[in-house]
Amino acid sequence: MSTASMGLHNRKQPHVTCRRCGKESYLKRKGYCSHCGYGKTAKVRQYAWLSKNVNGIRKH
Numbered sequence: 551m552s553t554a555s556m557g558l559h560n561r562k563q564p565h566v567t568c569r570r571c572g573k574e575s576y577l578k579r580k581g582y583c584s585h586c587g588y589g590k591t592a593k594v595r596q597y598a599w600l601s602k603n604v605n606g607i608r609k610h
Contacts, residue, residue, distance in 0.1 A: 570594075 568576040568583040571594075575585035582588060587595030 564577060564579065565574050565584075566576050566578055567574050568586060568588055570588040571583060571586035573583070573585045576583045576588065582590040583595075585595070587593070
């Protein structure tokens with residue numbers, strides 16, 4: 551196997567645009583979006599640590 555042909559192996563995109571959130575986070579191989587959770591769950595992926603809470607009020 552030559553080294554020149556091995557340089558052509560990185561042309562495919564692992565992530566494509568998600569239908570639900572519009573970010574380029576949908577992983578084609580696994581079939582779900584890492585940003586919103588589309589394909590894995592019906593609910594939008596949301597964690598408390600994603601947004602900063604100031605005095606009990608969530609800031610986006």
